[in-house]
Amino acid sequence: MFIEIADLMSDNDMLTLVVTKKDGIMSVSVLPKKVGLKDEAKNHLSPMVLRGTPEEIDQHFIRQVRSPLEKTIGMLTNMAVYEKSMEETIAKSKAATEAKKQEDAKKKAFTEKMKKVETLFNEKKISEAALLLKQASDMPCADKKQCEIMKSKIDVELNSGTLFVD
Structure with missing residues (x-):
């Protein structure tokens, strides 16, 4: 039995x-x-x-x-x-929420860094803006198009004071 x-x-x-x-x-x-x-x-x-x-x-x-x-x-x-x-x-949902928070924090850090680049550029601190832009461009969530636009602006300013034009 x-x-x-x-x-x-x-x-x-x-x-x-x-x-x-x-x-x-x-x-x-x-x-x-x-x-x-x-x-x-x-x-x-x-x-x-x-x-x-x-x-x-x-x-x-x-x-x-x-x-x-x-x-x-x-x-x-x-x-x-x-x-x-x-x-x-539930565990996966918590993990997804945590991952979203981390992604949002990275995007926020990029946005803040780009605002600082804009501020430096507007204050005519072009070399500092260029260095900070390089850091922002290397961030994992960097907006490449936004970085390229700003790089073009910085390049124009950096090249505007020379006697020789390419």
């Missing part, structure tokens, strides 16, 4: 059996559980109860509980898989 019960169960399955006897009739209560399952629905399962003489219980127990146990254990397993999937989704 226990080999057949073990075949119905998987890891983290638990089976509670309560056996009582009164006036020669036995009652066997069977309640499957999934260890670690958090869903409250698990607490609303009713046990299967079989009644009969000890001989009847011996002969028919597995045949009577096999199908309901398979269904219930399957449902509990699905609930556990769903819970695990939800936990993984």
Whole structure:
């Protein structure tokens, strides 16, 4: 009997059996559980109860509980898989949110650096603006087009004071 019960169960399955006897009739209560399952629905399962003489219980127990146990254990397993999937989704969502925050911080740092380049350029501190632009251009989230436009402006200013034109 226990080999057949073990075949119905998987890891983290638990089976509670309560056996009582009164006036020669036995009652066997069977309640499957999934260890670690958090869903409250698990607490609303009713046990299967079989009644009969000890001989009847011996002969028919597995045949009577096999199908309901398979269904219930399957449902509990699905609930556990769903819970695990939800936990993984939440973890991935947190990771995505964190990655977005990091990306936003990088973009903000680039924007601030470019504002500083603009300020230096407007203050006619062209060499400093050029150096800072080089740093901004090397940032991972740099807007290459914006950097090229500013580089062109800086190049014009840097070349405007020479006597020789290319």
